[in-house]
Amino acid sequence: MARIVFLPLPEAGHIHATLGLARQLASRGHEIRYMAPLDGQPFLSGHPWPFTPIYEEAMPRGRQAELDAKMATPGLSPQARKDIIQEVLHRHGLRIDxxxxxxxxxxxxxxxxxxxxxxxxxxxLPVLTAHKVGVPAFQLCTNLALHRDLAVPPLNSHHVPTGSLGSKLRIRLAWRWQHLRTFLPFEKKVRERLPAYYQSHPGAARASFHTHLQLGPHFQVPTLVMSAPQFDFLRESSDVHYLGPCVDLGRAEPPLPLELPPGDGPLILCSMGSHGDRLRGHREFFQSVIAAVASRPQYRLLxxxxxxxxxxxxxxLPSNVRVMDWVPQLTALKQAxxxxxxxxxxxxxxxxCLGVPMVVYPLKFDQPGNAARVVHHGLGLRGNIRQTSAEHLGAQMDQVLGTSTFRTRVQAMQRAFVEADASSRGAQTIEQLLQRARPPLLAAPSGSGGTLLHGQG
Known part of the structure; x- marks a missing residue:
């Protein structure tokens, strides 16, 4: 049995995504530990695994939330915004170092x-820290794979690949654009520091900047994706390993803190995630959802x-609508x-995993790509949050709830997801990869020498 350490970002979505996998591994006798900045500790409350704080200088407790709140302040001056960005870049540099x-x-x-x-x-980047101490390290994706794969578009693209020449060209152009623009201030700091690291550690895992939505490069170590391959588009990459969804359906959640709207009509759950309330257009969107349900008394909205x-x-609020600051999502989805x-x-x-069709209004990051897959597999519909209306939202609700095909296709995908987690596919995959990682996984190919940066052009 192995001692396995998780090093997630200190955010609810990133930490919660790992809990199902951690439980799988623990159930097979592995010892689990977590390392993260201090802001991550509350999200592990109630779990039995030891927690070690890291990056205390770069990411002191609460500072990121303060910066996020300042950035969301209405009427923020250009200079104040610049100062916040400069502090974020400074702290990111400390974390890199x-x-x-x-x-x-x-x-x-x-x-x-x-x-x-x-x-x-x-x-x-902690993949390289692990190399210094001789510990195998894998990249764990709380989203789908982030490095360039010319068979699929970047995750922040709405495009669904068709295999046509036009689709292939569109995908290549999208990746080229990502390489030119994504996180350039962050990448600059990493690029400046990596050559010195590789001079001291020439056998460390190779880095490629042909990636997106990563604060730094992608490394040539196993990439673990917490999803089933049936949900993704078909990829060319050979070192992407699908662990299954790893959803912790048994996680403890409080009951709903208020009574649901009366009646037995279909319950619609609306939530735009832990950061969804910070984005422009959210208030108008919420009001449109309420208006759509208000004109449809046969529905109920939470x-x-x-x-x-x-x-x-x-x-x-209409009598068939309940609004809260936060909803225990699994608890609500079981009734939705x-x-x-x-x-x-x-x-x-x-x-x-709970067989619930979706209407997806992606905001940023990987959400457009996830929405494209939802539509491609017939699991729901998608929309544009800045162009929608109560009438359009209502029509989408009617279409999904009134068409059995959506639920049928979600249930087919549900079977693949549940089977993967029931078989502990994630834990078994990690065990197999760890066995192959001995002797050390991170040795460079003979003759590689020199700097190990790829994708500079």
């Missing part, structure tokens, strides 16, 4: 006695709007017939 050259993260990884480090693919909007800010969602992968996977 610690991962590549610092001693604190290295020491804590040594002290952990880890046999394997599972690094959040969004910030994968909506989570987040603290930035606030449940008391949307005016008098439809979810209106931003398309975060956690929410999409939970809908599939």
């Amino acid at each position: 610690e991962a590549l050259f610092g001693t604190a993260l290295e020491s804590r990884l040594k002290e952990s006695g880890a046999d394997l480090l599972l690094v959040d693919a969004t910030f994968p 909506m989570a709007v987040g603290k930035q909007v606030g449940k008391d800010s949307l005016g008098p 017939s439809l979810m209106i969602t931003h398309g975060g992968l956690n929410s999409v996977k939970e809908c599939i």
Whole structure:
């Protein structure tokens, strides 16, 4: 049995996504530990696994939330916005330096006695920290794979590949555009520091900047995706390993804190995720959803709007509508017939695992790509949050709830998801990869030498 350390981003979505996999591994006798900045600790409350804080200087407790709140302040001046961005870049630089050259993260990884480090693919540089101490490290995707694959578009694209010449050209152009623009200030800091690291550690895993939605490069170590391959588009990449959805359907959640609207009509759950209330257009969107349901008394609506909007800010509500700041999502989905969602992968996977069709209004990050897959597989519909109306939303609700094909296709995908998790596919895949990683996985090919940066052009 192995001691396996998770190193996720300190955010609810990233940590919650790992809990099902952690339970799988623990049930097979592996010892689980977590490392993360201090803001991640509350999301592990109630779980039995030891927690080790890291990056205390770069990411002190609560500072990121303060910066996010300042950035969302109405009427923020250009200079104030610039100052916030500069601080974010400074703190990111501290985190880079610690991962590549610092001693604190290295020491804590040594002290952990880890046999394997599972690094959040969004910030994968600790893969190189693990190399320094001789610990195998894999990239763990809380979304679908992030590195360039010319068979599929980037995840922030709405495009569904068709195999046609036009589709292939569109995918190539999309990846080229990503390479030119995505996270350039962040990539610059990494590019400046990596050559010095590789001079001291020439056998470390190779890095490629042909990626997106990553704060840093993609490394040539196994990429673990917490989804079933049936949900993804067909890829060319050979080192992407699908673990199954790894949804923790047994996680403890409180009951709904208020009574649902009366009646036995279809219940619609609407939630735009943990960051959905921060984005422009959210209030108008929530009001459109309410108006659509108000004109359809046969439906019932349960909506989570987040603290930035606030449940008391949307005016008098129809009798078939309930609005809250936060909803225990699994608890609500078990009673829902439809979810209106931003398309975060956690929410999409939970809908599939519970057989709930979706109407997806993607906001940013990987959500457009997730929405494209929902539509491609017939699991629901999608829309544009800045162009929709109550009439259009109502028509989408009617179409999904009134067409049995959506539920049939969700249930077919549900069977694939549930089977993968029931068989502990994720834990078994990691065990097999870890066995192959001994002797050390990260040795460079003979004759590689020199700097190991790829994708500079």
